[in-house]
Amino acid sequence: DAKTTQPNSMESNEEEPVHLPCNHSTISGTDYIHWYRQLPSQGPEYVIHGLTSNVNNRMASLAIAEDRKSSTLILHRATLRDAAVYYCILRGYSGAGSYQLTFGKGTKLSVIP
Amino acid sequence: NAGVTQTPKFRILKIGQSMTLQCAQDMNHNYMYWYRQDPGMGLKLIYYSVGAGITDKGEVPNGYNVSRSTTEDFPLRLELAAPSQTSVYFCASSSIGVTADTQYFGPGTRLTVL
Numbered sequence A: 001d002a003k004t005t006q007p008n009s010m011e012s013n014e015e016e017p018v019h020l021p022c023n024h025s026t027i028s029g030t031d032y033i034h035w036y037r038q039l040p041s042q043g044p045e046y047v048i049h050g051l052t053s054n055v056n057n058r059m060a061s062l063a064i065a066e067d068r069k070s071s072t073l074i075l076h077r078a079t080l081r082d083a084a085v086y087y088c089i090l091r092g093y094s095g096a097g098s099y100q101l102t103f104g105k106g107t108k109l110s111v112i113p
Numbered sequence B: 001n002a003g004v005t006q007t008p009k010f011r012i013l014k015i016g017q018s019m020t021l022q023c024a025q026d027m028n029h030n031y032m033y034w035y036r037q038d039p040g041m042g043l044k045l046i047y048y049s050v051g052a053g054i055t056d057k058g059e060v061p062n063g064y065n066v067s068r069s070t071t072e073d074f075p076l077r078l079e080l081a082a083p084s085q086t087s088v089y090f091c092a093s094s095s096i097g098v099t100a101d102t103q104y105f106g107p108g109t110r111l112t113v114l
Helices: none
Strands: A009-013 A018-023 A032-038 A045-050 A061-064 A070-075 A084-091 A107-112 B004-007 B010-013 B019-025 B031-037 B043-051 B054-057 B064-066 B076-078 B087-094 B109-113
Touching (some): A009 A018, A018 A032, A032 A061, A045 A061, A070 A084, B019 B031, B019 B087, B019 B109, B043 B064
Antiparallel strands (some): A032 A045, A032 A084, A084 A107, B004 B019, B031 B087, B043 B054, B087 B109
């Protein structure tokens, strides 16, 4: 799978929007962009994914650059519960039928009350 | 639905001991996965299964074995525990395993090998 680059950490004030960036300059045309997050002492949970167009769901929005070399996860109003490590993952067929998720270190988001 | 469940939550093993980490899902998912997460790091895939009776190695399979006799269960076996296997283990499942699919994770098993 192609590599992603994320900042190690970010801070946000509670109830303000948060923009979490991800660079993936070697993305292939068939790679989906997935975001997962991991709250303290819990397993990862799915947030959102997209291929080319911007996507919205109840948790967040995903903005994908036109050239697909970067994307941004947008939390519209950060709450204390959003404090977590956010992983940007490119999902592609590995050739061995694994369809695995390849996790990097992610971005640790801190939310300030 | 309980989703993905894992037992035990915590375990301390001595070097050379064996144990089985249990994982079960009630979502009728065909694909199941075992990951490990070392402190401060992302998750790494140990083994995965595309259906009952079919398993394959992931990125870090050495020291582990798996079996998949039913759709619901995917146990992970450690035969000779080593300190390098101290980690948090997560089981996950997904319905179809294609690139747009979502994986659902269990709460994890924290294993310490002394």
